[in-house]
Amino acid sequence: MTTRAYLTSAIFAATALTAPSLASAVEINVYTTREPALIAPLLEAYTKATGTKVNTVFLKDGLAERVASEGASSPADILMAVDAGNLVDLAEKGVTQPIESSVLNGAVPEQLRDGKGHWFGLSMRGRVLYAAKDLDLASFNYEDLADPKYKGKVCIRAGQHPYNTALFADYIAHHGAEETEKWLTGVKANLARKAAGGDRDVAKDILGGICDIGIANTYYVGLMKAGKGGEEQVKWADAIKVVLPTFKDGGTQVNVSGAAVAKHSPNKAEAVKFLEYLVSDDAQKIYAEANYEYPVKAGAGVDPIIASFGELKIDNKTLAEIVSHRKQASELVDKVGFDN
Numbered sequence: 001m002t003t004r005a006y007l008t009s010a011i012f013a014a015t016a017l018t019a020p021s022l023a024s025a026v027e028i029n030v031y032t033t034r035e036p037a038l039i040a041p042l043l044e045a046y047t048k049a050t051g052t053k054v055n056t057v058f059l060k061d062g063l064a065e066r067v068a069s070e071g072a073s074s075p076a077d078i079l080m081a082v083d084a085g086n087l088v089d090l091a092e093k094g095v096t097q098p099i100e101s102s103v104l105n106g107a108v109p110e111q112l113r114d115g116k117g118h119w120f121g122l123s124m125r126g127r128v129l130y131a132a133k134d135l136d137l138a139s140f141n142y143e144d145l146a147d148p149k150y151k152g153k154v155c156i157r158a159g160q161h162p163y164n165t166a167l168f169a170d171y172i173a174h175h176g177a178e179e180t181e182k183w184l185t186g187v188k189a190n191l192a193r194k195a196a197g198g199d200r201d202v203a204k205d206i207l208g209g210i211c212d213i214g215i216a217n218t219y220y221v222g223l224m225k226a227g228k229g230g231e232e233q234v235k236w237a238d239a240i241k242v243v244l245p246t247f248k249d250g251g252t253q254v255n256v257s258g259a260a261v262a263k264h265s266p267n268k269a270e271a272v273k274f275l276e277y278l279v280s281d282d283a284q285k286i287y288a289e290a291n292y293e294y295p296v297k298a299g300a301g302v303d304p305i306i307a308s309f310g311e312l313k314i315d316n317k318t319l320a321e322i323v324s325h326r327k328q329a330s331e332l333v334d335k336v337g338f339d340n
């Protein structure tokens with residue numbers, strides 16, 4: 001650097017430090033298992049509004065291990081993950097810290113956040129019924145999946161997939177393990193094909209006449225209908241309708257993407273501000289719509305494809321309770337030979 005350039009930047013830096021109207025030089029670091037592209041528009045909007053730069057570190061796997069290994073010198077401020085089980089794991093591995101924020105507590109329904117403030121759901125998806133379009137079916141209970149009248153008509157991905165173990169864990173929360181085992185045996189007996197493939201294959205196989213109904217996540221309908229997976233998938237989506245099922249004594253099973261403040265966050269105050277921004281009406285709409293999800297905050301906008309399913313009534317069991325039954329759900333899947 002020339003002397004002149006050095007002086008200019010020194011003067012600029014001094015001005016920046018003393019002029020409160022200028023953007024602050026604060027940066028926060030977000031470690032995320034979510035594709036950064038999904039949150040990029042929000043980060044840009046946040047930086048524009050506050051001057052806080054948001055850096056992202058994308059980790060497909062091993063988020064908790066990475067933060068734990070960095071220890072007290074970890075630069076991570078925010079940890080973002082999909083699936084309540086992964087958020088619970090972060091808290092259990094001791095890499096998060098509790099946050100007391102009336103903004104977050106007011107925006108995020110109680111079922112969708114940790115009771116001690118270690119993590120907060122930010123967007124949600126329902127695990128719902130895809131049904132053949134012409135099927136005469138306006139409502140559905142998860143319990144009905146084991147009804148013998150659906151013998152040979154049900155499609156679903158592997159029971160051991162986390163999407164399904166979460167649903168089965170919710171079933172345990174409602175009915176206990178014994179009833180859940182009976183139900184799983186009944187669902188298994190109703191399968192039209194091996195429990196395998198992905199959620200979109202449920203729509204594909206309904207179009208192909210292999211099954212009449214199946215269980216899958218809401219956002220795939222948005223992705224398929226909007227043509228994000230190609231022309232073929234638009235046809236799959238057009239072959240089905242979505243029915244929002246409920247438990248007989250509850251609502252629709254949902255899972256979340258969410259975030260936590262890292263235990264050793266170097267900028268805790270900024271990290272909390274950032275999370276509070278993510279539950280503002282505008283941010284919720286952008287964040288949820290990026291992947292055809294539901295905002296967690298009541299009244300924030302939702303994509304028209306998703307809105308067309310009708311009003312989502314979130315199940316009354318907390319995600320924390322559901323996650324606590326995960327292991328047992330997985331054991332039952334093996335016990336009844338669900339994936340064989």
Ligand SMILES: [Fe+2]
Pocket residue numbers: 217
């Ligand atoms: Fe998915």
